[in-house]
Amino acid sequence: MFPSVASTLSLSLLKACSVVLLILVARGLVLLINMLVVAPMSDPLKKIQGPDGSLLQNHFREVMDPSISPNTHEKWVKSFGKTFRFHGFGRHDFRLLSVDFCVMSHILNSPIYEKPWQTRSLLTNLFGRGIFAMEGAEHKALRKLIAPAFSTQSIKTMTPIFFQKAEELRDKWEVFASSPTATLVEDAKIPPLPAPPYFPSPSFAEAVIDIAHWFSLATFDVIGLAGFDYHFHALQCESEEVYLAYRNMFRIADKGPKLRDLVQLYFPIIEKIFPNEATRITNESQRVISEAGQQLIQSKKLAILAEKASASEIKEKDILSLLIKSNLSADISGRLSDADLLSQLSTFLFAGSDSTSLAMSWCIHLLSLHPDIQDRLRSELNSLSPCASNSSSTSGYSAPAHAEAIDGLPFLDAVVRETLRLCPPVHGTMRVATRDDNIPVSSPIVLRNGTIIQPGETIRLRKGSYVHIPIEALNFSTDIWGEDARKFNPDRWSSLPHPARVPSHPGLANLMTFSFGPHACPGWKFSMLQTKIFLATLIPHFVFEPAADIQKFNAILTRPYVCDQFEFGARLPVKIGRVNL
Numbered sequence: 001m002f003p004s005v006a007s008t009l010s011l012s013l014l015k016a017c018s019v020v021l022l023i024l025v026a027r028g029l030v031l032l033i034n035m036l037v038v039a040p041m042s043d044p045l046k047k048i049q050g051p052d053g054s055l056l057q058n059h060f061r062e063v064m065d066p067s068i069s070p071n072t073h074e075k076w077v078k079s080f081g082k083t084f085r086f087h088g089f090g091r092h093d094f095r096l097l098s099v100d101f102c103v104m105s106h107i108l109n110s111p112i113y114e115k116p117w118q119t120r121s122l123l124t125n126l127f128g129r130g131i132f133a134m135e136g137a138e139h140k141a142l143r144k145l146i147a148p149a150f151s152t153q154s155i156k157t158m159t160p161i162f163f164q165k166a167e168e169l170r171d172k173w174e175v176f177a178s179s180p181t182a183t184l185v186e187d188a189k190i191p192p193l194p195a196p197p198y199f200p201s202p203s204f205a206e207a208v209i210d211i212a213h214w215f216s217l218a219t220f221d222v223i224g225l226a227g228f229d230y231h232f233h234a235l236q237c238e239s240e241e242v243y244l245a246y247r248n249m250f251r252i253a254d255k256g257p258k259l260r261d262l263v264q265l266y267f268p269i270i271e272k273i274f275p276n277e278a279t280r281i282t283n284e285s286q287r288v289i290s291e292a293g294q295q296l297i298q299s300k301k302l303a304i305l306a307e308k309a310s311a312s313e314i315k316e317k318d319i320l321s322l323l324i325k326s327n328l329s330a331d332i333s334g335r336l337s338d339a340d341l342l343s344q345l346s347t348f349l350f351a352g353s354d355s356t357s358l359a360m361s362w363c364i365h366l367l368s369l370h371p372d373i374q375d376r377l378r379s380e381l382n383s384l385s386p387c388a389s390n391s392s393s394t395s396g397y398s399a400p401a402h403a404e405a406i407d408g409l410p411f412l413d414a415v416v417r418e419t420l421r422l423c424p425p426v427h428g429t430m431r432v433a434t435r436d437d438n439i440p441v442s443s444p445i446v447l448r449n450g451t452i453i454q455p456g457e458t459i460r461l462r463k464g465s466y467v468h469i470p471i472e473a474l475n476f477s478t479d480i481w482g483e484d485a486r487k488f489n490p491d492r493w494s495s496l497p498h499p500a501r502v503p504s505h506p507g508l509a510n511l512m513t514f515s516f517g518p519h520a521c522p523g524w525k526f527s528m529l530q531t532k533i534f535l536a537t538l539i540p541h542f543v544f545e546p547a548a549d550i551q552k553f554n555a556i557l558t559r560p561y562v563c564d565q566f567e568f569g570a571r572l573p574v575k576i577g578r579v580n581l
């Protein structure tokens with residue numbers, strides 16, 4: 001009797017399971033059909049022109065790969081106008097792309113648009129839940145909190161740090177430039193480059209250095225000191241633990257997301273159950289960063305509490321101090337936990353160092369390709385004051401005053417802006433609509449059915465639609481910058497064409513490099529001044545020539561690679577020689 005009850009029970013259970021499974025499969029099918037067929041039919045973006053593709057074709061590469069994106073964007077703008085759609089994960093997935101500033105301004109300033117959860121999740125996996133992952137009131141409060149660290153006054157107080165690190169780097173490079181047998185990089189883990197093509201030049205010793213590597217060390221030290229009042233000494237000790245942890249983590253991230261990474265975004269459990277080599281390296285790097293960060297937070301907390309106890313005025317304006325101070329004073333409910341503080345620290349370490357180091361690397365690269373511009377810049381810097389051109393240290397004169405003089409040099413300013421325009425370290429970003437919206441356009445759009453949307457009228461976007469913010473494409477737009485938009489021409493900044501002069505956002509004319517709106521880069525002034533001070537310290541001492549063909553690769557940031565040597569990772573070798581003083 002019992003076996004038959006048991007078998008009846010198990011039969012019922014089996015039936016119940018089958019029904020549940022059937023319901024799940026049916027529901028999945030309905031969702032799939034809705035996603036692939038029904039929803040796209042009523043998507044307003046379907047009406048807009050854009051490149052077509054086969055069923056599962058995507059246009060991610062055309063949109064985001066800097067080796068083809070400039071030509072593709074230009075071709076699409078010619079064919080479809082300034083605002084069009086492309087395909088994400090297949091023909092059903094319509095996404096908006098626009099080089100119309102009116103459209104971009106609306107999207108970047110409206111609270112309707114947020115970073116997609118996929119972007120936030122990817123960044124959270126690397127840095128924890130820092131500012132990059134925040135939206136709404138929480139994000140606004142944090143921006144307010146850190147604002148004093150990025151004020152003009154605060155940045156002025158950081159200039160001695162910029163000079164100190166620029167001079168340390170100059171002294172390191174002196175050794176290479178005066179030794180014809182200098183090695184490319186001291187880090188033995190990076191395989192040496194094959195012999196570079198020879199560029200005959202009587203002024204040159206045969207030293208070739210990887211400037212991307214060196215700027216990366218120097219800017220890491222700068223953000224440590226300026227952002228957290230902590231000295232990593234990465235420039236002096238390239239095997240500095242936290243720095244290496246970062247580099248290792250980015251050697252993985254720089255390869256770009258693989259299919260497995262995309263699947264893991266939707267099913268994070270896979271990473272936990274089947275960790276691969278990349279996961280293990282990332283976890284180990286995060287462990288090192290976390291340990292160092294926790295120590296830093298604790299000692300900073302103690303220092304601030306001690307200052308509080310002695311009733312002396314707390315003067316520190318570095319990012320970490322500001323976060324901790326506000327934490328100690330805010331009501332308990334609004335306080336950041338130590339884990340939150342750690343995520344912010346990790347985020348700023350990345351945001352503040354890598355992007356600026358890339359800006360400097362691209363700048364030297366462009367100057368090496370344009371010796372005439374390099375010479376003009378050197379002349380301007382030499383005319384400034386002896387401090388800029390000789391090897392004396394910054395001690396003995398006021399760094400902020402000297403920084404102000406450097407900041408005011410017109411050609412240096414033009415060279416830095418032009419580099420940031422032509423080689424934006426952030427190639428593009430993404431937003432998603434959290435509600436239905438109507439977006440105003442300033443340039444006409446011809447819909448697929450021939451209807452024309454006139455300037456001042458709007459296009460409709462549905463909740464959940466993705467928008468690509470094409471930073472590089474806007475920087476390369478011939479409508480904004482003129483016919484020679486893809487040329488390195490710093491002189492354009494002394495007579496900008498009208499569309500580039502009327503800023504659609506505050507900041508650097510219509511340069512998109514730092515984005516704009518509530519998520520715009522808070523570090524742009526910090527980065528510009530730091531770059532200028534480094535150039536003012538290095539250019540009067542060294543001459544640079546190209547050492548290899550370089551290409552851009554974009555994964556989170558746009559980094560330089562030696563053509564056909566992708567496997568060696570990001571690097572930018574240049575020939576370096578001493579200027580005969």
Ligand code: HEM
Pocket residue numbers: 131132143223227348351352353355356359424425426429430513514515518519520521522523524526527
């Ligand atoms: C050349 C150097 C830099 C470039 C090109 C750059 C570019 C950008 C861009 C494009 C964004 C907006 C991303 C988005 O909306 O999706 C951004 C955000 C941000 N940047 Fe920068 N950045 C640079 C330097 C810095 C520096 C030096 C710092 C800090 C010291 C910094 C801190 C941040 C932070 C915290 C955010 C997030 C802002 C938010 O979400 O509210 N950046 N940056």
